[in-house]
Amino acid sequence: MTSPGMTTGMTTDTSPVRFDTKIAVLLREDLALWQRLNVTAFLVSGLGTRLPEVIGEPYADADGTPYLPMFRQPVLVFEGTGEALTAAHGRALARELPRAVFTSDLFATGNDRDNRAAVRAVPADRLDLVGLAVYGPRNAVDKVLKGARMHR
Numbered sequence: 001m002t003s004p005g006m007t008t009g010m011t012t013d014t015s016p017v018r019f020d021t022k023i024a025v026l027l028r029e030d031l032a033l034w035q036r037l038n039v040t041a042f043l044v045s046g047l048g049t050r051l052p053e054v055i056g057e058p059y060a061d062a063d064g065t066p067y068l069p070m071f072r073q074p075v076l077v078f079e080g081t082g083e084a085l086t087a088a089h090g091r092a093l094a095r096e097l098p099r100a101v102f103t104s105d106l107f108a109t110g111n112d113r114d115n116r117a118a119v120r121a122v123p124a125d126r127l128d129l130v131g132l133a134v135y136g137p138r139n140a141v142d143k144v145l146k147g148a149r150m151h152r
Contacts, residue, residue: 017073019073019138020137020138021054021073021135021136021137021138021141022073022076022135022136022137022138022141022142023044023047023054023071023073023074023075023076023133023134023135024075024076024077024078024133024134024135024141024144024145025039025040025043025044025075025076025077025078025131025132025133026078026079026080026084026085026088026131026132026133026134026145026148027039027040027077027078027079027080027130027131027151028079028080028081028082028085028129028130028131029079029080029081031130031131035107035130036151039102039130039131040075040077040131042100042102042106042131043100043101043102043131043132043133044071044075044100044133045100046100046133047071047098047100047133047135048071050098051098051135054071054072054073054135055069055070055071055072056069056070056071056072057069076150077150077151078145078148078149078150078151079148079149079150079151079152080147080148080149082128082129084147084148085129085130085131085132086129087146087147088132088134088144088145088146088147088148089101089124089127089129089132090125091143091144091146092132092134092144093124095136095140095143095144097134097135097136097140097141097144098134098135098136099132099133099134099135100132100133101119101127101129101131101132102129102130102131102132103118103119103122103127103128103129103130104128104129104130105118105119105121105122105128106118106119107130
């Protein structure tokens with residue numbers, strides 16, 4: 001049996017797992033390394049809170065020490081220009097895909113309340129996006145990310 005959003009190519013436990021969904025993050029290409037890591041962490045944290053199907057089972061080591069569950073599939077990270085982010089955001093909105101945004105204003109805030117206020121203060125078409133996370137069917141996410149390149 002497969003989880004929602006997952007198909008397998010073969011019937012054995014060792015067969016490769018293929019997902020018909022995609023988790024992707026698009027980062028503005030001019031971010032500093034620490035910003036890329038921070039923005040990615042913030043963006044993907046939102047997906048698991050609203051989309052329980054993206055979360056796998058809890059982990060445990062051989063001693064039985066429990067660990068938190070993580071995403072059940074890879075997170076692909078892309079980069080692009082500010083214009084590419086704006087276009088991707090528009091396509092994600094048009095396709096009504098689950099998404100999270102990180103704007104440049106959030107680098108100046110220090111808490112969740114101020115982060116939400118900073119995003120709420122700007123209309124969607126004027127957000128200064130530095131990151132976008134999106135989840136959905138692979139082909140829809142691919143269309144949202146058109147023109148972006150895999151992060152190096």
